[in-house]
Amino acid sequence: xxxxxxxxxxxxxxxxxxxxxxxxxxxxxxxxxxxxxxxxxxxxxxxxxxxxxxxxxxxxxxxxxxxxxxxxxxxxxxxxxxxxxxxxxxxxxxxxxxxxxxxxxxxxxxxxxxxxxxxxxxxxxxxxxxxxxxxxxxxxxxxxxxxxxxxxxxxxxxxxxxxxxxxxxxxxxxxxxxxxxxxxxxxxxxxxxxxxxxxxxxxxxxxxxxxxxxxxxxxxxxxxxxxxxxxxxxxxxxxxxxxxxxxxxxxxxxxxxxxxxxxxxxxxxxxxxxxxxxxxxxxxxxxxxxxxxxxxxxxxxxxxxxxxxxxxxxxxxxxxxxxxxxxxxxxxxxxxxxxxxxxxxxxxxxxxxxxxxxxxxxxxxxxxxxxxxxxxxxxxxxxxxxxxxxxxxxxxxxxxxxxxxxxxxxxxxxxx
Amino acid sequence: xxxxxxxxxxxxxxxxxxxxxxxxxxxxxxxxxxxxxxxxxxxxxxxxxxxxxxxxxxxxxxxxxxxxxxxxxxxxxxxxxxxxxxxxxxxxxxxxxxxxxxxxxxxxxxxxxxxxxxxxxxxxxxxxxxxxxxxxxxxxxxxxxxxxxxxxxxxxxxxxxxxx
Amino acid sequence: xxxxxxxxxxxxxxxxxxxxxxxxxxxxxxxxxxxxxxxxxxxxxxxxxxxxxxxxxxxxxxxxxxxxxxxxxxxxxxxxxxxxxxxxxxxxxxxxxxxxxxxxxxxxxxxxxxxxxxxxxxxxxxxxxxxxxxxxxxxxxxxxxxxxxxxxxxxxxxxxxxxxxxxxxxxxxxxxxxxxxxxxxxxxxxxxxxxxx
Numbered sequence: 001x002x003x004x005x006x007x008x009x010x011x012x013x014x015x016x017x018x019x020x021x022x023x024x025x026x027x028x029x030x031x032x033x034x035x036x037x038x039x040x041x042x043x044x045x046x047x048x049x050x051x052x053x054x055x056x057x058x059x060x061x062x063x064x065x066x067x068x069x070x071x072x073x074x075x076x077x078x079x080x081x082x083x084x085x086x087x088x089x090x091x092x093x094x095x096x097x098x099x100x101x102x103x104x105x106x107x108x109x110x111x112x113x114x115x116x117x118x119x120x121x122x123x124x125x126x127x128x129x130x131x132x133x134x135x136x137x138x139x140x141x142x143x144x145x146x147x148x149x150x151x152x153x154x155x156x157x158x159x160x161x162x163x164x165x166x167x168x169x170x171x172x173x174x175x176x177x178x179x180x181x182x183x184x185x186x187x188x189x190x191x192x193x194x195x196x197x198x199x200x201x202x203x204x205x206x207x208x209x210x211x212x213x214x215x216x217x218x219x220x221x222x223x224x225x226x227x228x229x230x231x232x233x234x235x236x237x238x239x240x241x242x243x244x245x246x247x248x249x250x251x252x253x254x255x256x257x258x259x260x261x262x263x264x265x266x267x268x269x270x271x272x273x274x275x276x277x278x279x280x281x282x283x284x285x286x287x288x289x290x291x292x293x294x295x296x297x298x299x300x301x302x303x304x305x306x307x308x309x310x311x312x313x314x315x316x317x318x319x320x321x322x323x324x325x326x327x328x329x330x331x332x333x334x335x336x337x338x339x340x341x342x343x344x345x346x347x348x349x350x351x352x353x354x355x356x357x358x359x360x361x362x363x364x365x366x367x368x369x370x371x372x373x374x375x376x377x378x379x380x381x382x383x384x385x386x387x388x389x390x391x392x393x394x395x396x397x398x399x400x401x402x403x404x405x406x407x408x409x410x411x412x413x414x415x416x
Numbered sequence: 417x418x419x420x421x422x423x424x425x426x427x428x429x430x431x432x433x434x435x436x437x438x439x440x441x442x443x444x445x446x447x448x449x450x451x452x453x454x455x456x457x458x459x460x461x462x463x464x465x466x467x468x469x470x471x472x473x474x475x476x477x478x479x480x481x482x483x484x485x486x487x488x489x490x491x492x493x494x495x496x497x498x499x500x501x502x503x504x505x506x507x508x509x510x511x512x513x514x515x516x517x518x519x520x521x522x523x524x525x526x527x528x529x530x531x532x533x534x535x536x537x538x539x540x541x542x543x544x545x546x547x548x549x550x551x552x553x554x555x556x557x558x559x560x561x562x563x564x565x566x567x568x569x570x571x572x573x574x575x576x577x578x579x580x
Numbered sequence: 581x582x583x584x585x586x587x588x589x590x591x592x593x594x595x596x597x598x599x600x601x602x603x604x605x606x607x608x609x610x611x612x613x614x615x616x617x618x619x620x621x622x623x624x625x626x627x628x629x630x631x632x633x634x635x636x637x638x639x640x641x642x643x644x645x646x647x648x649x650x651x652x653x654x655x656x657x658x659x660x661x662x663x664x665x666x667x668x669x670x671x672x673x674x675x676x677x678x679x680x681x682x683x684x685x686x687x688x689x690x691x692x693x694x695x696x697x698x699x700x701x702x703x704x705x706x707x708x709x710x711x712x713x714x715x716x717x718x719x720x721x722x723x724x725x726x727x728x729x730x731x732x733x734x735x736x737x738x739x740x741x742x743x744x745x746x747x748x749x750x751x752x753x754x755x756x757x758x759x760x761x762x763x764x765x766x767x768x769x770x771x772x773x774x775x776x777x
Contacts, residue, residue, distance in 0.1 A: 038677040041627045041656045045634070045674070065549035066674045067631050070707040073560055077568040077706075086703060092632040092727065108441040136635070155642030162639075173635060173727060235491040238467035238523025249491050256497050350442035350487065350500060352469075361469050361487065376472040378527070383469075385526055412632050415549055550709070551672055551774035559708065566706055 029053055034397075038066055042144050042401045045411040048388065055396050062388040068415040075375040080106065080342045083375060085176050090379060091413040094133040095175045096125040097355040098413075102375075103178040104259060105351035105364040109344050110180065117308040118182035119261045124195075124298040125168060125177055126260075127291040131202070132161045133356030134284045141281070141405035142213070145222060150213045157205055160198050167191060179339065182311035186331030192299045199292045206288060214281055223277040227391055227403035230275055237386045241358025242287065243407050246272045246279035253354040267294050277406035284408075311336065343370055355380055357408050381414035417495045419444050426501075429459060443487060445502040450514055453505055457486075457520040464493040465501060468517075471527035473535045475561045480509040482535060486517065486524065507537065516542040534560040602755045612751030619688065619750040620741040621651040624661045628681055631668025633695040633727045640730040647734050650741070663690040663740070665733070666713050669697035669704055675711045676772040682717045688753040690744075692736050693719045696726040711771075718765040 036048040047063040071090060075083040087102055088095045100122060107113060114122070135158040142150035162172050169175040169185060177183055213219060229239065234247040244251055252269045254262040270286035272279040309316060315336055319327065327333050346368040352361045358380025365374040387407050392400060417425075422444050423437050433456050436447040448456050465488040473484045486503040490496035507514060516539035518525045526548060528539050533547040533555040547555040557564060606612035629637070640647045641654060655661045658681050670678060682689070691713075696702035698713050699722055713719060720743065721736045744750055752760045 038674060039626060039628045039658060039681045045629050045631065047677075065547075065551075066671060066677070067669070068549045068671055068673070068709055069631075069669055069704050070559075070709050073564075073566055074704065074707060077566055089632050089703065093635050105442070136638075139638070152643050155639060156644060159639070159642065159644045172729060231492075235466050236522050238469070238521075244491070251491055251497065348440045348445075350440070350502075352442075352500075359469075363470060363472055363485075363487070365474060374472075374474045376470060378470040382526070383523070386523065553774060554672070554708065566708065568706055 031058060036400070042404070044140075044404075044409070045415075048400070048404075050397070050400070052397060057393055057395055057397060057400065060388050060392040060400070062385055064385065064411060064415055066415065067412040069412075071416045072375055072377065075372055077371060079370050080344060080372060081179070081339050083372070084179070085174065087377065088174055088176060089412075090377070090416055091133070091355065091357070091410060092173050093136050094129045094356050095173060096122065096129045096177050097133075097353060098360065098379075099176070100126065100178050100260075101351040101353035101360055101362045102364070102377075103180055104353070105349040105362050106180045106344065108349045108351060109347050109364065109366055112181050112312060114182045115309050115312060116261065117302065117305060118310045120298050120301050121168075121183045121187060121310065122178055123260050123262065123265070124187075124295060124302070125165060125175065127294045127298070128161050128165050128168075129175075130356045131288050131291050132158050132165070134288050135161075137284065137356070137405075137408040138209075138213070138281075141408075144401035144405040145219065147213065147216075147219065150209070153205075153209070153212075157202065160201060164191075164195060164198055167194065179311075179336070180342075181315055181336070182309075182333075184333060186310055187302060192303050195295055195299045199296055202288070202292055206285065209285065214278075214285060220278060222399075222402050223281065223406065226277045226395065226399050227387075227406060228274070228276045229387070229391055233390075234275070237390060238383050239358075239387060239407075240380045240383050241355075241408075242283040243280055243358070243384060243387070245270065246283045247275035248273045253352055253359050257352065259351075259353060265294055265297050267291075277402050280406040280408075341370060343368060357381060357410060357413070358384065377416060379413045379416065381410050382416070384409055385414055417499055419499060422499050422501065425463075429463065430456060440502075443500040443502045445485070445504055447504045447506070450505055450507065453503070454515045454517065454520065456503065457517050460488065460501070460503070461520050464490050464496045466490055466492060466521070468521045468524040468527070469500065471524050471531055473531050473537060473560075475509070475535065477509065477562045482507045482509055482512050482537065484512075484514065484531065484537060486521075488521065512537040513540060514538075515540050516545075518542055534558070536561070599755070606751045606755050612748060612755070615751045615754065616745055616748055619662065620744050623650075623652050623663050623690070623737065623740065624655045625652060625663055625665050626658050626661045626681060626685070627654055627656050628664060628678065630666050630670055630674055630678070631695075631697065633667030633697075636727045636730055636733065637665060637667050637694070640733045642730075645730040645734060647730075647737060650734065650737050652737055658684040659686065661685060662688070663692065664717070666691065666693045666698050666717075666719070668695045668727070669702065670711045670713045670716065671709045672711055672771075672774070675713075675716050675767075676774070678713070679716050679767060679771050688750040688759075690740055690749075691717050691719045692721045692723065692733075692740060694723045694725075694728055694733060694736070696724060698722065699724060702726060714765070716765070716767050716771060718759075718762060 032052045034050045036043045036050060038045060038047055045067045049061040049063055050057055051059040071086055074086060084099050088099050091098045135154045139151040139154035166172050169177050229247050231248045234244045250269055250271045255269055267290045270283050272283055311333055318338060344366045346366050348365045350363050352359055360380060361378045363376040367373045384407050392403055419439050426434060426437055426446055433448055433452050434446045438445045469487045469489055471486055473482055475482050484505050487500050489500050505514060516528060528542055529548040531537050532545055533550050536558040693713050701710050704710050721740050723732050723736045725732055747761055
């Protein structure tokens with residue numbers, strides 16, 4: 001029996017009009033606890049413990065850890081190259097962006113840098129994954145709001161990009177594409193034409209998305225002014241990604257600390273000022289457009305500079321004869337023999353990258369052995385979990401899916 | 417701002433409180449004492465560092481210490497946004513207790529809960545210190561310390577694990 | 581009835597009578613075949629996302645692969661669905677949710693375990709937080725892969741369908757009250773003991 005912190009609003013209506021024999025009694029309001037659990041179409045792989053006063057949320061507590069697969073501990077017992085497929089499974093839909101900062105941290109410790117062609121191939125796959133991840137987010141957002149058409153459209157269009165990634169790397173979702181020093185495979189001959197067709201198709205489709213989803217009056221009514229995160233609050237809570245760009249702060253790791261070849265490419269960072277759910281959706285749609293531009297530029301560079309190496313020259317010289325023949329003919333390098341028992345000099349490194357959902361930070365510590373000493377990864381969803389505790393209270397219960405879907409929180413990534 | 421300029425700025429503002437300033441690859445680390453962590457954190461917040469990117473801990477059983485590092489950076493100041501600063505504290509391994517920095521940086525709340533359940537470090541003054549990811553039975557075992565051994569099958573069978 | 585015995589009461593056993601009625605209707609009069617046929621064409625999975633194979637689960641119901649053509653519609657309430665797809669790793673916290681959801685579903689119910697993590701732990705085999713799903717719920721079909729492509733999940737649904745039809749799983753379950761071809765699975769220790777205060 002707790003007193004509601006909101007306060008009784010209708011206590012003063014009958015103050016001056018007491019009739020004969022009327023008994024007036026003060027009733028304390030009770031808070032009602034709801035578990036929006038793992039088995040729920042609007043919750044993802046987590047439980048949200050919500051305390052309600054009538055229809056208004058007083059407290060929302062995220063109960064996460066349902067997909068905690070202990071990646072940090074397992075990375076300590078596996079050799080240096082083996083955490084790459086392990087860490088990929090955190091955000092399986094965005095696989096290149098998740099593992100690229102880990103590989104960058106290893107390259108910083110080893111003092112190696114990838115050749116330019118490998119950098120452009122990495123950027124190409126990163127942008128394909130960013131588009132696929134944003135479309136996944138929009139589809140799931142549609143399921144939360146009850147708009148299943150956008151779920152079908154977004155997942156159908158996402159298949160175009162997943163198939164492009166499959167042609168480039170060989171796997172639909174788990175690419176394992178960057179390796180320390182370069183990439184695993186070169187681009188096939190007919191890839192640029194397919195990429196251009198996909199880009200043209202997606203540009204046409206974004207117009208339709210705008211008509212049916214983002215400018216839909218029902219969706220606008222549900223999202224406009226809901227879940228407003230002001231600029232100072234966003235900086236105080238440490239929120240990342242499109243959420244912070246929708247609140248007026250122009251922060252993107254590709255702009256602040258450019259990695260790979262992002263400083264040579266020409267793209268914009270969309271920033272909106274309002275900070276509500278509609279602004280966050282707009283940021284994602286605009287980011288898809290910018291990613292399409294980057295894919296075009298990358299593919300054009302790759303076409304002009306054919307026949308260059310995708311692994312560093314010193315690694316190429318140490319390849320055995322059979323591997324060299326396969327590499328010359330098909331452009332694939334399965335596993336460099338020097339990576340089999342790699343030892344990295346002692347030191348500490350911190351590398352970060354920009355995923356579809358925000359900024360990911362890797363802290364890698366080495367003491368000179370064959371396995372890492374400590375790998376610490378902070379994913380964007382782990383930092384966005386603060387939104388549940390601090391932004392949601394004060395809204396109504398049905399605003400919870402609207403806010404949850406707009407921050408694009410992905411529990412397997414947050415639980416690691 | 418370059419890392420070397422940041423190191424200079426830190427030495428000037430913090431003076432004697434900073435025991436050691438090192439430049440690693442990707443961040444600048446400053447090591448402080450357990451008692452002066454809160455004061456140093458307030459000074460850094462006045463300088464312009466307004467959010468915490470990661471709270472991490474490393475276990476060194478041979479030197480019997482646990483090192484907790486806060487990686488902080490800035491959103492609102494343009495020059496500080498390009499560097500990352502690591503604020504490190506060394507704690508004794510048998511009784512790791514330190515002041516919580518949630519009063520200074522609100523964004524470290526959930527990550528301090530993680531360090532609590534994985535390493536057993538108690539943060540005094542934390543508003544809500546309970547396990548975040550693990551079930552309570554596993555959180556008592558302090559899973560990420562080096563004496564909790566996870567066995568791995570490997571082709572190097574018979575080679576002793578170096579923490580045993 | 582005898583005209584003399586006016587104070588005799590005939591008492592029957594309702595359970596035995598019901599069972600004989602079920603055997604008659606579903607066995608002899610072949611209504612069981614209709615029930616098997618209907619169950620195979622309306623296997624509705626519950627909305628329970630266990631882990632990262634959920635991305636391929638979501639893609640299977642997308643326009644390219646369209647598993648709704650097999651009659652499978654993901655539905656929100658466990659009380660009105662037939663089967664569970666365990667996608668990916670089952671952690672210790674999620675095992676509690678899985679068991680509670682499985683127990684809430686009315687029988688006849690089936691389980692498909694998808695992915696390498698559901699077979700034997702997969703990539704996380706030596707982790708302290710991973711539970712083998714066949715120790716929590718009885719599994720019918722296993723799908724290897726990491727993650728298995730959506731065609732494999734559709735193929736598994738068809739395989740489950742063939743099994744139900746051949747072994748008459750749905751009608752025999754309704755007649756006898758339990759599954760006739762395998763023993764029930766009871767978790768060794770209480771998977772939810774971390775939640776009970």
